[in-house]
Amino acid sequence: AHIDHSGQIPYLYKNGYRGPIYSTDATMDLCGIMLRDSAHIQEQEAEWKNRKAQRSGAAMVEPDYTVEDAERVMKQFVPCPYGGWQTLFEDEGGKIEVCFTDVGHLLGSSSISVRVTEAGRAPEIIVFSGDIGNTHQPL
Incomplete structure (x- = not known):
């Protein structure tokens, strides 16, 4: 949930993304x-810049996303428990699944394993580690 990992999710929503967002519960x-707070800050900064722009004749600015965008995109989140495989896609040609593993960096952090199974082939797994550290410490 670090803002550098999740901060553009409402921007994607604002620009038309309406699919699921898989993440850990935390x-x-x-x-x-965080996303509501980030949006609020962006709205305040845009308002401040626009007050200055009106006085100087500069172009008006718009926040990357609004609090409303942040609130609406939260409805697209699909919470996933650690350790269980979550199916993202499945048809007669194959299946794509993900599994989150706790890496202890901060609440909710994980590495993610992506398992791709194509018809007639053995499954392949790709692991993305993300940020790692501070295992076995609740905060």
Whole structure:
């Protein structure tokens, strides 16, 4: 849920993305707080810049996303528990699944394993580590 990992999710929503957003439960909870806060800051900064722009004749600016965008995109989150495989896609040609593993960096952090199974082939797994550290410490 670090803002450098999740901060553009409402921007994607604002620009038309309406698909699911898979994350750990804690990441979803933290994003609910952080993304609204980030949007509020962006709205305040845009308002301040626009007051200055009106006085100087400069172009008006728009925030990357609004609090409303942040609130609406939260409805697209799909919380996933650690250690269980979550199916993202499946048809007669194959299946794509993900599994989150706790890496202890902060609440909700994880590495993600992506398992791709194509018809007639053995499954392949790709692992993305993300940020790692501070295992076995609740905060």
